[in-house]
Amino acid sequence: MVKHFFCSRKLCSVLSTCLAIGLLSACASDISSKESSSNTSYSGNISTHTSSVLVSNDFSSYQQAQKLAHDQGYIYEGQFTPYQGSSSRIYGSTAAGCIEGSSELSDQKEEFQLQRWAAGRNYAHPLMLQYLADLRHRTKDLGLPPLLIGDLSRVLGGPYGQKSNHASHNTGIDVDLPFDFALPRKTPSELSSPKDVYIVKGTKIQPTFTKSIEVYIKTAASDPRVDRIFVAPMIKKHMCLLYQDKEHNGFLQKLRPWFGHQAHMHVRLKCPFDSPECVSQAPVPQGTGCGYEVDSWFLPPPPKSGKAVAKKKERVLPQKCALLLKDNYL
Ligand SMILES: [Zn+2]
Secondary structure (H helix, E strand, O other): OOOOOOOOOOHHHHHHHHOOOOOOOHHHHHHHHHHHHHHHHHHHHHHOOOOOOOOHHOOOOEEEHHHHHHHHHOOOOOOOOOOOOOOOOOEEOOOOOOEEEEEEEOOOOOOOEEEOOOOOEEOOOHHHHHHHHHHHHHHHHHOOOOOOOOOOOOOOOOOOOOOOOOOOOOOOOOEEEEEEEEEOOOOOHHHHHHOOOOOOEEEEEOOOOHHHHHHHHHHOOOOOEEEEEEEEEHHHHHHHHHHHHHHHHHHHHHEEEOOOOOOEEEEEOOOOOOOOEEEOEEEOOOOOOOOOHHHHHHHHOOOOOOOOOOOOEEEEOHHHHHHHHHHHHH
């Protein structure tokens, strides 16, 4: 079993191969299948909400948010829009699920611009829209430009399909945030044919990994609504070097190394309390994930395991989703 997102020997092997040939981005197809297999690999650990999860997912007040952040070893300083519940419902996991009653993120806001990798990918759970609005408020306070938003979910969620690199984004609580800003404002053609801005390439930090990007990643992760954020292993390592010896570094725990993610971070929120059929992923391991854990992503592959690749498991949608998606998408 893949131990959450800690680098297993097999995965390290694949990553090391990618690093060795300097073609991390070219490993993208492998990356999506790894994410997919890993997302399904937690089937032994998945849990629907228990009373303790309900408590930890209480986003009803700023005080509660501060307490959650404090308990996890960081400080939450951002604006916080309390979540009091909605008619939106999530079924299943981000890797095999759907959403009823999603909300559309408007492209008309001054503070955001939406990339259009394809049509109709700008829907999410209301909790996500609150998170993004609050993230923009906070980053604006810190002097950062308007944000660029990548893919969210489709109107009813569900898988993006075989041809997509997305192994998740099924339930409206995932968003890709490019390491780029909407300044200068992008043209319609720049939004429909987005250009990736890489802040690392393999093990090399790029000049595009600016102070603004560093602050952006830290701010995005320092929010109690966030379950985890996937970034390239070198990004995690760099953030560790910058923050592991500082106070209140608990946000580092939420930064999870994963293949790809050199030009964007993938933010995943926790299940909202009023979607009891939303399937949570196993919690991230305790600790910052710095030191050996992140370094293990850069170790050479174990002997004779070069071809060992986790077998892709078939993802099974909850019956409710299968019916919902069949009636509306097919
Ligand atoms: Zn993503």
